[in-house]
Amino acid sequence: MRKEKTLLFEMGSPGRRGCSLPDCDVPEKPLDDLLPARLRRRQPLDLPELSEGELIRHYTALSRRNHGVDSGFYPLGSCTMKYNPKINEDIAVLPGFAYLHPCQDDCTVQGALELLYRAEAGLKEVTGMDRITFQPVAGAQGELTGLMLIQAYHRARNEERRKVLIPDSAHGTNPASAAMSGFEVVQIPSDARGLVDLEKLKEALGPDTAALMLTNPNTLGLFEADIMEIAAAVHEVGGLLYYDGANLNAVMGFARPGDMGFDVVHLNLHKTFATPHGGGGPGSGVVGVKERLVPYLPLPLVEKGEQGYYFNYDLPLSIGKVHGFHGNFGVVVKAYTYMCMMGAAGLKQASADAVLNANYLMRRLKKNYALTHDRPCKHEFVLSAVDQKKQGVAAGDIAKALLDYGFHPPTVYFPLIVEEALMVEPTETESMETLDRFAEAMEEIARLVKEDPARVTGAPYTTPVGRLDEVRAVRQLRVRWTPESE
């Protein structure tokens, strides 16, 4: 029984208050003296008017129309939707972290600076890099920052290298970030193994190559075994190697980008280091670099001096700032707490279990769904619904059918190089029973595709709304409520 949820603007009535503020405790001056009429707002501010209780009911009802990792299995490929430990939430809201101003004098924030210093030490060890900046606030911004560092490196050698090479399997943010930092994108095809085509790469490499952006394991969940050759080839032409760290959850303790020849790395703390995805953020895309790129890092960096920790602004070659202040400190606090509890053995076991869970699930699902690369995968694998498509059932339909089983579907239609892609990443925080239940659901859907395809293409049936018309949402664009739209 589907019930529409009213919008905030269709509720409440004039005069209701959701919050109480103190009276003014200073002698008040006439408004005209402080803010002349000509600078004053004319149009009414018609925000909703509701009591606290009504607002809480509204958002409680909205929350029950939403699925999170705590609601059920969330195998969204490439997003590493692992469980978010609750202690991290409690630590991040401590006034000693949440109520610090970024411009406070270093001597008043020694605890925060020490946390950043220790977090950097840990992430350096996990990645094999030499220095870390916490300023980039998401993976995409980490890519932008990394490419800016690469640009500064080449420009310091007065080389204006124009091209950034990116595998066709890379995440959309890679080419977008390259474009945003003024580079020309050269797409490198994958070979039959689903890995970077070494020949094609070598052909594309040249004096104009600024960098190769690589995700390892790649977005097919396969380790780029030729990495050492690739690194050598790129460095040979004077290019640099960029590591998209979104898939680091597959190799912690097993392999480090720093040892694979990468010059600059971004990590997604909201993926690998278990900070919550927040409905689409906030995340943190910290960037690690090898020695040669350190001079160009955004300022300031955290240093440990005799009188304690301090922000070092004395970086003459720094590219400056990519964020108003010091990045998403609140997210780093959660990731640091996670690292403290996992330790070296724990992080390695997390990767081992993530890879084990992925291979276990792949083994079961490949009975009913095409698997382009049928060999052990890393932390994720990509199925193809090409067989199902023959019955008129696309990957997207399979995803919608999964909603009725209480599972969040895998990523669909990415990577683009797999037709009707279904990218599955279970992560290490799922139990064997959950993997089995998910496999049973996928097997039942595969059976339905054969016996009653319409049942699948009509899904979902149990969600708060039926299948939504995405085309109409573009054609009849409505991106805000307006009184007329009543």
Add this chain to the structure above:
Amino acid sequence: MRKEKTLLFEMGSPGRRGCSLPDCDVPEKPLDDLLPARLRRRQPLDLPELSEGELIRHYTALSRRNHGVDSGFYPLGSCTMKYNPKINEDIAVLPGFAYLHPCQDDCTVQGALELLYRAEAGLKEVTGMDRITFQPVAGAQGELTGLMLIQAYHRARNEERRKVLIPDSAHGTNPASAAMSGFEVVQIPSDARGLVDLEKLKEALGPDTAALMLTNPNTLGLFEADIMEIAAAVHEVGGLLYYDGANLNAVMGFARPGDMGFDVVHLNLHKTFATPHGGGGPGSGVVGVKERLVPYLPLPLVEKGEQGYYFNYDLPLSIGKVHGFHGNFGVVVKAYTYMCMMGAAGLKQASADAVLNANYLMRRLKKNYALTHDRPCKHEFVLSAVDQKKQGVAAGDIAKALLDYGFHPPTVYFPLIVEEALMVEPTETESMETLDRFAEAMEEIARLVKEDPARVTGAPYTTPVGRLDEVRAVRQLRVRWTPESE
């Protein structure tokens, strides 16, 4: 699509851990030296073994099978299910309140003692009583404590008065508490007005009367207008007047038990003062007394001295203790925060709106449901489903039908003196729109009772489980899971 929720004991597997503890940081002695084998546990401790993430998913799923005040309208008569302000939750968990030990020296808990002192001052003013004890942790225990004080008062006058008079409309805890404190219960009938029958009361009064327990307004939501006469009659025979404060939400700022001649009062902070009901507790049943009962109050009381606040144990006539320590302090903190924000005008407006909402809703519902006492009510009113019963639909069925509308039903079958009772208490924190929507649902159910009674007796249809077999739950009693019950 109803899905059963697995029990904790049907999940997980041996070796899984839900929490991590530190290693022992002191030199460990052999267990046999510290705890000889003969004192050691023999039977296995087969608690569940689950990871933190699986446990969170279990309890998140359980929460989504439950309705709270934040989920929707909760007009459960006599329970005052008003909105619980969120600030109260944040204040109560401050380490400065949540992490105090009850036996700390007074000098280390001056903030806590001042809070109790100020809370007492506020509650004395609202009730018109002379002293307050915070030790009783629920209304029922407040009744027990009040009756013990009454017993001590009479015994101090070496009178062993045996009888406690209780109106037939009173809540079950009143007679149960009287019995638990060794009294004989004498039930006083209500008259045609739905109020205490003054004649019958006077007949029952005598030298053996220890006290009259009265709820005002009573559980029909009607003010006991003869209260002054009643008080005089009781005092005349040397009896005392006990006030069940569960319905105080109707009269804050309008009338005070202390002015009505009551000698002892209990309040339900989890009703009138907006602390959350917690799924059935914790609550707080603070007790207020007039001067003559002060000497017998449980010890200690909070006093303000020159060097600050202190616990006063010097109460020679005190009845001693009714709780291991100082009552539900964490609940008092929330109620005190609520009182600070409401102030005198706010509390009075709360009662005014509670009464206005009840009368507005009663006016609409009496069109379709029998109303025994058709005159303005206080904060709640009691409908009767006698007409519906003629179509074979009982009050209980109407309640089950309301579940499908997302409303928690009114209290059913209480007070016992109304046949097929439906006791509705909207409280002041509900908007007019919610009252209208609830009325529409009740009107639709009344229509269905006429047109398709089976539709109503078969409800609920949308809840996680269908109508549950309460008889079988007693006949085939299972009050715990056991491995055999697999």
Add this chain to the structure above:
Amino acid sequence: MSGRHFLPLTDAERSAMLKRIGADSVDDLFLDVPAAVRFQGEMQLPPALSELEAAGHLHSLAARNKNLRDCASFLGAGVYDHFIPSMVRHVTGRSEFYTAYTPYQAEMSQGVLQAIFEYQTMICQLTGMEAANASLYDGATALAEGAVMACAVTGRSKVLVSRGVSPFYRAVLQNYFQARGLQTEELPCRDGQTDRDAVEKAVGGDVAALIQQRPNFFGLLEEMDGVADLLHKQGALLVLSVDPLSLPLVQAPAEYGTDIVTGEGQGMGNPPSFGGPLLGFFATREKYIRRMPGRIAGETVDHDGGRGFVLTLQTREQHIRRERATSNICSNQALNALAAAVYLAAMGPAGMREVALLCLQKAAYAREKIAALDGYRITFPGVYFKEFTVSLPEAARTLNRRLLSQNILGGFDLSKYYPELGEAALFCVTETRTRAEIDTLVQALEGWS
């Protein structure tokens, strides 16, 4: 007017509603309140505070207390500084749990009901008993209700209470009993343990039950074998108050014939909170289920055979049996029981055992070091768990004042309740006390002049 954000009715709506019900003003709805009783003017309360000001006021009150996070506490005596996994408050913080009331409408309350059923199961697993209720107020009232139940079951009106039971618990028991004309007889201790001979002498046909606490208030684990048989032979029951954190290591009460098991459950996932809200747990044997106080959740099925849970055996309760109810309890400590259930499930068998071992080892370490200090003596020989009694070279008040200046909360002063011990204090060491904190305590103790 502050507090307005908890009052959705606007002035316009109030007048519209008044018109709809035919009243001119709200006062018209209060005409049934006799003038003599009508409160005149405004209640004399402090001016209302906005949320911002209220937060400031309450934070300043909180800041004027020394809390257990700011110092090393060795205070026990019934309320304990045990570790609480973060996830506990993330479950009890779900509004569907903490804003709901007693699950009267089962089909809409399966979350609370199943959580209670699982809590009842785990209390039985911990104690070895066959049935547990949904919760009572605290350890003290749970023990008192257990004693009242024993009288009801045996039809007798006297209970024997060891002096080793907490003085707070004995005070509440005394109060509950004298109100109903029931008697308590206190049995003495010898060397800090209940005098077995006194028990044997006192147990007679008029005794409903023997009441003991394990560990007792001095921290000692008393020998229990043979006690239950002795009582049962006389038609009496064994009623115990136990520390749930000891049970992973110590005999489960069912293993030595206990009839009614009660105790304080605060240590399982609830903060000390200045002594409340706490959690009284209560368990008994199958045959006494119908005599048990409090609410009980039971399993059943819906009309499709789907499993569900309901409040069962409600006929024993006050809202039905009124004066003949087994107890007057209505609202109990439901949310604190939920916290305990989450705690037990999170710890699991291995975690519970680890907590108990940490308490056992750390308390033993502290005991050994204190015993080595001249002027101090471990008052009684015997087997301890996490608390122990120490005879002091100076008054506990003076000692604790000195310890406070070094940011330590010393042991519980026993002299007021057990004058026979002279200057003595009850020290408690849980898994949250580090070795460094214990060593600092020992150093500070040494410093007595």
Add this chain to the structure above:
Amino acid sequence: MSGRHFLPLTDAERSAMLKRIGADSVDDLFLDVPAAVRFQGEMQLPPALSELEAAGHLHSLAARNKNLRDCASFLGAGVYDHFIPSMVRHVTGRSEFYTAYTPYQAEMSQGVLQAIFEYQTMICQLTGMEAANASLYDGATALAEGAVMACAVTGRSKVLVSRGVSPFYRAVLQNYFQARGLQTEELPCRDGQTDRDAVEKAVGGDVAALIQQRPNFFGLLEEMDGVADLLHKQGALLVLSVDPLSLPLVQAPAEYGTDIVTGEGQGMGNPPSFGGPLLGFFATREKYIRRMPGRIAGETVDHDGGRGFVLTLQTREQHIRRERATSNICSNQALNALAAAVYLAAMGPAGMREVALLCLQKAAYAREKIAALDGYRITFPGVYFKEFTVSLPEAARTLNRRLLSQNILGGFDLSKYYPELGEAALFCVTETRTRAEIDTLVQALEGWS
């Protein structure tokens, strides 16, 4: 091994699974990692901590910071100490919001999608603009993305930036622009306000946009009438960074022809959190919607005609348009936007006006008292909102050190970024500063030798 409570696989299950997939050990699954790259031994990380120890470690780090609740802060400069209603964190604390990811599967994400749609609506109501996105990283990157969008819309590659814009924002803009070979030209200020003549002279056919901040970094509300017309005549756009808390009182950007409105939304329901996570809000006119960076939620219907919400115009985004996307942003500041939406809805029109008035009056009160102190001068004449620039009799560093000793966080030291001002600091007074705190600041300022 700590962290085990986040790893449900038991050793038994690991071996069963390995058997099922035909591998002897986990290492078999890593054979594709070339030996030269295989990490040998254990990573050198500090020993793992249990939850109890981790909490202790993190609490001690937190305690070594002076936080805004322990002192009176007059620091602003882009991150503000505004009051946050308690209910905000009780909404963002619902796991269905904070553990979800971007709402790709709309039918299972209506909660996040409707919350974004409502957030977008309220940002439009506040700014007067016609379309807003779901959120960007912070005020700085939002302004930079607004400038990049202006270049894309106009096909031009130069923007004019007032020196009155935050130096942090200008640094990020500079960085974003020089990476893409776009140019920024800084326009000077006169008396703390953008030099209007300089603007008129600089605006030409090659200029994509004029970028200003209102209030500007000195706290001044600059005159804006005529600016937009001047720009539009030359085919250029007006791009602004605004303080959302000023908009209930100050002209909405749409009222003076602004094309792209950005700003820092942290002040609406998010704690300062040492400068992150913050909230970049972004709004524009209907005609530029398809050029807007970031995610956008749109309304649609399901097959029964029931209303629902989806991510719309996704073709502009990186996961589809890749290098031709309007922006590379993927994860944004969704939960901080949810907090802002709850804040705006809780405040409502009256509450937002009250907050703005409190800031305006309290800042004016502080300004007046400081101006009366000899040695101090309000650097610029003009209309202020909640921040103002003060010329100091001593170096801001020295002054702030002295203030710190009296538990006061003084104003932001402007000398490093605006040497032309000599010794000057930017003071911020919000509704959370009490009169007593302002008076204490003024007394402390007086005390300079």
